[in-house]
Amino acid sequence: DIVMTQTPLSSPVTLGQPASFSCRSSQSLVHSDGSTYLSWLQQRPGQPPRLLIYKISSRFSGVPARFTGSGAGTDFTLKISRVEAEDVGVYYCMQTTQFPYTFGQGTKLEIK
Amino acid sequence: EVQLVQSGEEVRKPGESLKISCKGSAYSFTNNWIGWVRQMPGKGLEWMGIIFPVDSDTRYSPSFQGHVTISADKSINTAYLQWTGLRASDTAIYYCARGVNRNSQFDSWGLGTLVTVSS
Numbered sequence: 352d353i354v355m356t357q358t359p360l361s362s363p364v365t366l367g368q369p370a371s372f373s374c375r376s377s378q379s380l381v382h383s384d385g386s387t388y389l390s391w392l393q394q395r396p397g398q399p400p401r402l403l404i405y406k407i408s409s410r411f412s413g414v415p416a417r418f419t420g421s422g423a424g425t426d427f428t429l430k431i432s433r434v435e436a437e438d439v440g441v442y443y444c445m446q447t448t449q450f451p452y453t454f455g456q457g458t459k460l461e462i463k
Numbered sequence: 464e465v466q467l468v469q470s471g472e473e474v475r476k477p478g479e480s481l482k483i484s485c486k487g488s489a490y491s492f493t494n495n496w497i498g499w500v501r502q503m504p505g506k507g508l509e510w511m512g513i514i515f516p517v518d519s520d521t522r523y524s525p526s527f528q529g530h531v532t533i534s535a536d537k538s539i540n541t542a543y544l545q546w547t548g549l550r551a552s553d554t555a556i557y558y559c560a561r562g563v564n565r566n567s568q569f570d571s572w573g574l575g576t577l578v579t580v581s582s
Contacts, residue, residue, distance in 0.1 A: 352525070382566060390568040392508075399558055399575050400500075400508060405568035443508055447566050451524035452498070452510040 353377050353446055357455035363463045370431040372458045374444035379424050381448070388447040391420055391429045394457075395440040403442075404429060436462065465490045467497075467559050467573035474579045475549050482545035483576045485559030492540035493517045496562035498569055499533060499544050503555045513562065514542060549580045 354377040364370045372391075380387045391404040402411045404420035407427060417432040431438060439462060444455040470484040485497060498513040512523040516535040523533070535542040542559060557576050560569035 384566075386566070388566045388568070392569075394508075399572040400560075400569075401572065402568055402570045405570070411568075411570060441507070445508075445510075445569070447562070447568060450522045451526075452513070454508045454510060457507045 352451055353380070353449055353453050355444055355446060355453050355455035357442075357444060357458050359458060360456065361459045361461065363461045364431075364434045365463045366436060367433050370434050370438075370460060372429045372442050372444075372460075374422075374427045374429070374455050376425045376427075376446055380446050381424065387423065389420075389422070389427050390445050390447065391418075392443045392445060393438075393440050394443065395437075398440075400443065431460075434460070434462070465561065465571040467561060467571055469557075469559060469573040469576045472577045472579075474581070476582055477549055477551055477580055479549050479580075480545070480547050481549055481578065482543050483557060483578065485542045485544075485573050487540045487542070487561065490561070493537045496565060496567075497535065497542040498560050498562055499531075499542075500558045500560060500569075501527075501555045502558065502575070503552075508558075511544070511557075515565070516542065549578075551580050551582075553578060553580050 356375045358373045392400040394400045408420040419430045441457040443457045466488045468486045499511040501509045511527045512533045514521045514533045516537040559573045561571040
């Protein structure tokens with residue numbers, strides 16, 4: 352199985368400041384079709400997960416432009432340019448390149 | 464708007480059976496994948512498995528293979544997750560989610576079904 356490792360596990364951020372989350376996979380996520388199936392999801396308290404970013408850097412419909420994904424191969428990053436109160440929650444990376452699909456353990460975003 | 468409507472909260476005793484459901488609407492249910500994800504209390508997300516309703520092609524995580532069964536009834540746009548011998552450790556919220564293609568992201572999620580297994 353591909354192991355997804357996220358750092359940090361917790362990220363206290365001041366409102367209006369940037370935030371950055373890292374995700375590393377135990378092997379390359381480049382599929383034989385050339386695409387890299389790495390996505391980022393947000394889970395606010397008490398809610399189901401919500402897709403933010405797919406294929407490393409494509410922003411899903413309705414996701415604010417302050418969310419940006421980047422990376423390649425085995426190293427990926429999600430950045431929030433200016434954190435807002437509604438961004439509080441847990442952020443997960445997920446790979447769907449190879450079965451079984453796997454999630455990272457999540458990074459909790461808290462407001463300082 | 465794509466919707467995945469999951470069945471309601473369930474309480475069972477260890478050893479009992481259970482089948483929960485996920486009904487899709489406003490999209491081609493048959494031609495999209497449906498995945499199941501577990502979230503134990505206070506914990507992260509775990510991918511359980513996925514099914515392609517048009518031919519019932521199903522893949523499981525090794526962590527769940529043999530303990531759960533994923534199925535679908537394309538005539539009523541509904542996917543299922545079932546157990547025949549529940550354990551206390553199955554207590555969790557179970558989410559279904561849609562994948563447009565086999566390797567694609569999960570872009571729509573149900574609200575989750577809380578399953579509590581307790582004697």
